[in-house]
Amino acid sequence: MTDLELAMSRTWAEINLDDLARNTEILRKTLTPSAKFLAVVKANAYGHGMTQCARKLQDSGADWLAVATVPEGAELRENGITLPILCLGQTQPGLAPLMAEFGITQAVGDVSNAKALSDYAASSGKVIRIHIKIDTGMSRTGFYWPGDPEDKERTARGIMTACGMPGLYAEGMFTHFAAADGDSDFTRTQLARLLEAREYLRGMGQNFELVHSAASVGILDYPAAHLDMGRFGLVLYGYASTETGNEDSTLGLHPVMTVKSRITAVRSLPAGTTISYGRTYRLTRDSIMAVLPMGYADGMPRILSNNYGVKIHDAVCPIRGRVCMDMMMADVTDVPGVKAGDVATVFDGELMPIAAKNAGTIIHEIVCSPSARVPRVYIDGGKMAV
Numbered sequence: 001m002t003d004l005e006l007a008m009s010r011t012w013a014e015i016n017l018d019d020l021a022r023n024t025e026i027l028r029k030t031l032t033p034s035a036k037f038l039a040v041v042k043a044n045a046y047g048h049g050m051t052q053c054a055r056k057l058q059d060s061g062a063d064w065l066a067v068a069t070v071p072e073g074a075e076l077r078e079n080g081i082t083l084p085i086l087c088l089g090q091t092q093p094g095l096a097p098l099m100a101e102f103g104i105t106q107a108v109g110d111v112s113n114a115k116a117l118s119d120y121a122a123s124s125g126k127v128i129r130i131h132i133k134i135d136t137g138m139s140r141t142g143f144y145w146p147g148d149p150e151d152k153e154r155t156a157r158g159i160m161t162a163c164g165m166p167g168l169y170a171e172g173m174f175t176h177f178a179a180a181d182g183d184s185d186f187t188r189t190q191l192a193r194l195l196e197a198r199e200y201l202r203g204m205g206q207n208f209e210l211v212h213s214a215a216s217v218g219i220l221d222y223p224a225a226h227l228d229m230g231r232f233g234l235v236l237y238g239y240a241s242t243e244t245g246n247e248d249s250t251l252g253l254h255p256v257m258t259v260k261s262r263i264t265a266v267r268s269l270p271a272g273t274t275i276s277y278g279r280t281y282r283l284t285r286d287s288i289m290a291v292l293p294m295g296y297a298d299g300m301p302r303i304l305s306n307n308y309g310v311k312i313h314d315a316v317c318p319i320r321g322r323v324c325m326d327m328m329m330a331d332v333t334d335v336p337g338v339k340a341g342d343v344a345t346v347f348d349g350e351l352m353p354i355a356a357k358n359a360g361t362i363i364h365e366i367v368c369s370p371s372a373r374v375p376r377v378y379i380d381g382g383k384m385a386v
């Protein structure tokens, strides 16, 4: 067996890097021409394979990459990625040497974190680049910018202190929207708060080269939020909406990931038979069941038990009974000629929004779900490789 055959012998994810490049081209046109294009590749590039996606994005003209952790950034550097990398998550000061060594720009959301990074940088003669994170309403991390004038004055002084610390270079400032996909009043309020902070700090003598605010949905829906850089996440991977996918979109994005599973066995079972753990499904007629070698340990959400259908020979076949750790069963009674070795499509551009809806979640979570046991097979320049 070749490596490719081995990868495609059970359950695998096909990642179409040509589509990733096409999406990058499409999305570049949605962004204010002067703004930088940042591609978010955190969490293994939303499950798509971080290094491979980052390389393709670098070759396709992305200006920046973003990760959630410093070790993710270090892994990119070790694999030859030279673009600037922003670490979006707050990082323990113990990782400051890694930031400096690999040239990773760090988000900083409070004075004590800035101080700890500065202590390391100054004492070792290094420079750590930072982007000041402003909390305009997400209430996660960042310098807090709602509040009364006194709060703002205090926050601004804190930011000035952080920016002036030895060994730190304050290159950027950013915020993150809490409800860009639903609450336009609040999104506008958050943007206004960021712009107010920018003006306030300008008045105190602090200018930033890169001020940014919008992620995928924010970029598409709020051109005023583009500022100096757009942070593209889910849209890169081919979905214009976190819930409906591309249903209402004319952008023409290409979903990058397709998850497939090779049927292990096809079995005829009589009416009345119950399927899988807990006997939650009872066959109402004599049926033919396909066993798929994919379970919740592969990233198949167990909540989709009796609540989803996979594509086999282009027909949607319902999942019967509970999803197990390593297997699940699909009803192929109405699909002629299904046999062991045939391939089922478990998630693709059409199915992904259905899976998200039925699992009560967003597409982000479904694309991130294929586990380490699921090999990624890459299509690049029309060729397939592991």
Ligand SMILES: *Cc1c(COP(=O)(O)O)cnc(C)c1O
Binding pocket: 040, 042, 088, 176, 214, 215, 216, 217, 231, 232, 233, 234, 235, 364
């Ligand atoms: C994950 C993340 C993004 C990308 O979000 P999408 O909705 O996938 O575009 C952008 N900015 C920050 C701060 C993030 O954490």
